[in-house]
Amino acid sequence: MKGIKKIAIVGVGFMGGSLARAVLKKFPRVSLWGYARSKKSLTRLRKARVIKKLDLSIERVVKDADLIVLALPVRKIMEYFKVISPFLKKGAIIIDLGSSKSKIQKAANSSLPKSVKFIGCHPLCGSEKKGVEFSKPELYNDSFCLITSSSKSKASQTIKKLWESLGAKVIFINAQTHDKILSSISHLPHILSFSLSKHIPDSYLKFAPASLKDLTRISASPASVWTDIFLTNKKNIIKDIKGFIKILKTYQASLELGSKTQLRKLILKANAKHKKLSK
Amino acid sequence: MKGIKKIAIVGVGFMGGSLARAVLKKFPRVSLWGYARSKKSLTRLRKARVIKKLDLSIERVVKDADLIVLALPVRKIMEYFKVISPFLKKGAIIIDLGSSKSKIQKAANSSLPKSVKFIGCHPLCGSEKKGVEFSKPELYNDSFCLITSSSKSKASQTIKKLWESLGAKVIFINAQTHDKILSSISHLPHILSFSLSKHIPDSYLKFAPASLKDLTRISASPASVWTDIFLTNKKNIIKDIKGFIKILKTYQASLELGSKTQLRKLILKANAKHKKLSK
Numbered sequence: 393m394k395g396i397k398k399i400a401i402v403g404v405g406f407m408g409g410s411l412a413r414a415v416l417k418k419f420p421r422v423s424l425w426g427y428a429r430s431k432k433s434l435t436r437l438r439k440a441r442v443i444k445k446l447d448l449s450i451e452r453v454v455k456d457a458d459l460i461v462l463a464l465p466v467r468k469i470m471e472y473f474k475v476i477s478p479f480l481k482k483g484a485i486i487i488d489l490g491s492s493k494s495k496i497q498k499a500a501n502s503s504l505p506k507s508v509k510f511i512g513c514h515p516l517c518g519s520e521k522k523g524v525e526f527s528k529p530e531l532y533n534d535s536f537c538l539i540t541s542s543s544k545s546k547a548s549q550t551i552k553k554l555w556e557s558l559g560a561k562v563i564f565i566n567a568q569t570h571d572k573i574l575s576s577i578s579h580l581p582h583i584l585s586f587s588l589s590k591h592i593p594d595s596y597l598k599f600a601p602a603s604l605k606d607l608t609r610i611s612a613s614p615a616s617v618w619t620d621i622f623l624t625n626k627k628n629i630i631k632d633i634k635g636f637i638k639i640l641k642t643y644q645a646s647l648e649l650g651s652k653t654q655l656r657k658l659i660l661k662a663n664a665k666h667k668k669l670s671k
Numbered sequence: 672m673k674g675i676k677k678i679a680i681v682g683v684g685f686m687g688g689s690l691a692r693a694v695l696k697k698f699p700r701v702s703l704w705g706y707a708r709s710k711k712s713l714t715r716l717r718k719a720r721v722i723k724k725l726d727l728s729i730e731r732v733v734k735d736a737d738l739i740v741l742a743l744p745v746r747k748i749m750e751y752f753k754v755i756s757p758f759l760k761k762g763a764i765i766i767d768l769g770s771s772k773s774k775i776q777k778a779a780n781s782s783l784p785k786s787v788k789f790i791g792c793h794p795l796c797g798s799e800k801k802g803v804e805f806s807k808p809e810l811y812n813d814s815f816c817l818i819t820s821s822s823k824s825k826a827s828q829t830i831k832k833l834w835e836s837l838g839a840k841v842i843f844i845n846a847q848t849h850d851k852i853l854s855s856i857s858h859l860p861h862i863l864s865f866s867l868s869k870h871i872p873d874s875y876l877k878f879a880p881a882s883l884k885d886l887t888r889i890s891a892s893p894a895s896v897w898t899d900i901f902l903t904n905k906k907n908i909i910k911d912i913k914g915f916i917k918i919l920k921t922y923q924a925s926l927e928l929g930s931k932t933q934l935r936k937l938i939l940k941a942n943a944k945h946k947k948l949s950k
Contacts, residue, residue: 516880536878573875580870581886584863586941587918589948591859591911596852597948599815601795605948606885607860612945615938619931626926632870633923637916639866644912647905652898659894662865666891669868669876669884 393554396485398423400457401443402450402472406519407489408463409442409527414558416443417529427453440524455479459554462488466620469496473503473510482507485547489513491574491617492625493540493567509547512540512567514574515560520612533559540567575628580636582618583629585611672833675764677702679736680722681729681751685798686768687742688721688806693837695722696808706732719803734758738833741767745899748775752782761786764826768792770853770896771904772819772846788826791819791846793853794839799891812838819846854907858900859915862908864890 399415401408404426412424426443427450428434437446447453454460454476462469469488480486486508490496493512500510517535519526537560541548552562565573589611592604600608622629646654678694680687683705691703705722706729707713716725726732733739733755741748748767759765765787769775772791779789796814798805816839820827831841844852868890871883879887901908925933 516878518880518882520882538878573878576871577875577878577883578880581867581883583919583922584867585882585886586938587915587922588860588863589941589944590918590937591915592855592944592948594944594947596856597944597950599795599817599852599856600948601797601857603797603799603864603889604856604860606888607864608945608948609885610882611941612949613938613942615935615942618938619934622922622926622934623929623931626929630923630926633919633926636866636870637919639869640862640912640916643862643866643901644909647901647909647912650902650905652902655898655901656894658869659865659892659897662868662890663892663894665868665871665873665876666887668873669871669879669887670891671876 393419393422393550393557395550396422396458396554398425398457398459400425400427400454400460401463402427402453402460402476403463403468404428404437404440404443404446404524405463406521406523406526407515407531408461409440409524410529410531411461411463411489411558412443413527413529414532415554418557425453425457437524440527442524442527450475451479454484456481457484460484460486462486462490464488464490465617466490466492466496466624468620470499470503473499477503477505480505480508484508485551486510487513487551489515491518491578491621493538493570493574495624497540497567509545510541511545511548511551513551513555514538514540514570515555516578520610520614522614522617530559535560537562538570539564540570571625572628575625575632579621579625579629580632582610582613583622583633584636585609586613672698672701672829672836674829675701675737675833677704677736677738679704679706679733679739680742681706681732681739681755682742682747683707683716683719683722683725683803684742685800685802685805686794686810687740688719688803689808689810690740690742690768690837691722692806692808693811694833697836704732704736716803719806721803721806729754730758733763735760736763739763739765741765741769743767743769744896745769745771745775745903747899749778749782752778756782756784759784759787763787764829765789766792766830768794770797770857770900772817772849772853774903776819776846788824789820790824790827790830792830792834793817793819793849794834795857799889799893801893801896809838814839816841817849818843819849850904851907854904854911858904858908859911861889861892861897862901862912863915864888865892 543564822843
């Protein structure tokens with residue numbers, strides 16, 4: 393990679409671990425460092441054998457790095473902007489992989505020194521699973537990666553090429569639009585899945601059909617990640633919850649009326665949307 | 672199968688076709704008949720090569736049958752009780768595969784002659800796919816089949832053995848309890864999936880992550896099947912929609928408050944429920 397000799401990964405979990413593995417596979421000569429926030433975490437990361445250069449000192453991990461990846465929950469990303477700031481070399485590129493972007497962008501603007509470049513990234517390939525043990529080098533292949541910084545800077549072109557070299561399709565989009573879209577296609581769906589799990593009485597669980605298992609799969613998603621996403625995108629999510637309740641009430645009204653015609657119309661429209669979705 | 676020499680399948684689609692294939696595999700000497708409601712349907716069924724004895728006359732299909740399977744949408748099942756009544760032989764067993772049961776049970780009681788036995792069945796292994804072309808002989812293997820008639824009659828024991836011989840686990844349950852459970856684990860989830868598909872703007876669809884695809888998979892389910900299910904179980908479903916909206920509003924309230932603690936609690940509870948669900 394042009395100009396990228398040392399990469400520091402802060403947050404070697406499912407996403408960060410997968411990125412480390414993908415990068416090492418594609419660029420075996422890059423110097424890849426991973427930060428371990430505790431001795432316990434160091435032991436775990438050593439066992440996982442994803443990154444060789446592991447260190448408990450954030451300073452040693454990020455200093456001299458040309459690229460720092462913050463693969464952390466959203467609030468931690470914002471905290472770590474401050475933590476890493478004193479140690480960053482001039483011209484370093486910082487990226488994150490967070491699922492909400494406006495607040496992160498603001499925090500980056502106010503916390504990071506002017507001598508570095510922040511490029512917000514969101515690869516659309518998460519998992520309800522957590523931890524480096526589930527990481528896989530092919531995670532980003534054939535996925536979308538949304539970049540929420542301007543496409544014009546040299547740094548964003550470098551990052552675009554990095555994602556593309558790992559098989560991702562890059563789309564530039566502003567942070568506000570990103571958060572609106574993600575609220576609709578991911579954040580609301582997670583709330584629906586969590587709520588559905590909550591709704592089903594324990595004694596019914598043994599009858600769960602495959603469809604219910606599909607709908608509740610992401611209700612296993614970790615609270616540590618999702619409380620942050622929800623709180624940093626709450627305006628959009630509240631709007632989406634309200635909109636969704638409105639749709640549920642059209643079903644309720646059609647049922648109360650006993651209107652086959654209305655229900656049929658609603659279902660046929662959903663069928664048509666599903667067709668577009670599965671294209 | 673003891674006492675079952677001729678089986679008539681009315682509704683040779685995904686469920687009925689799969690049952691035909693499973694039965695023919697397990698009991699190759701049984702005389703299996705399929706009803707074709709139109710010439711067009713006859714041509715299609717001939718092409719599918721699932722059942723050899725196909726006939727446009729419902730009389731010829733059901734007369735002398737020891738077992739008649741109504742594998743139709745719920746309202747059609749209720750209609751066909753009347754259609755087949757004049758032709759049923761004494762002692763014949765009639766089963767259905769419908770997803771709501773109370774209304775069907777009532778219709779069976781009022782429409783079928785006293786000389787036959789109706790046993791309500793609901794194998795929990797549907798699909799969003801429709802049509803005999805998708806049928807598969809292993810569909811019922813390792814699935815639950817709920818039987819909503821009393822377990823005491825000879826006929827229900829015969830039907831229990833039939834399902835078990837195809838690999839299904841049979842549970843006897845009354846129709847009212849069945850409908851309450853199914854509203855929660857299947858009917859509400861379908862409404863959520865239809866509603867979610869409706870909610871996502873077209874221009875966002877290209878970004879759909881795998882999680883959204885899982886949640887909207889069953890929004891491809893056919894209106895012909897689901898309007899009937901919804902309308903024949905509407906009291907339970909309305910109650911479930913209302914309960915679900917309440918849960919959504921707890922998320923909305925936690926977001927409005929910006930309460931990390933509350934959101935964390937909600938998500939951890941959903942996580943715990945998911946663990947039970949995936950056991």
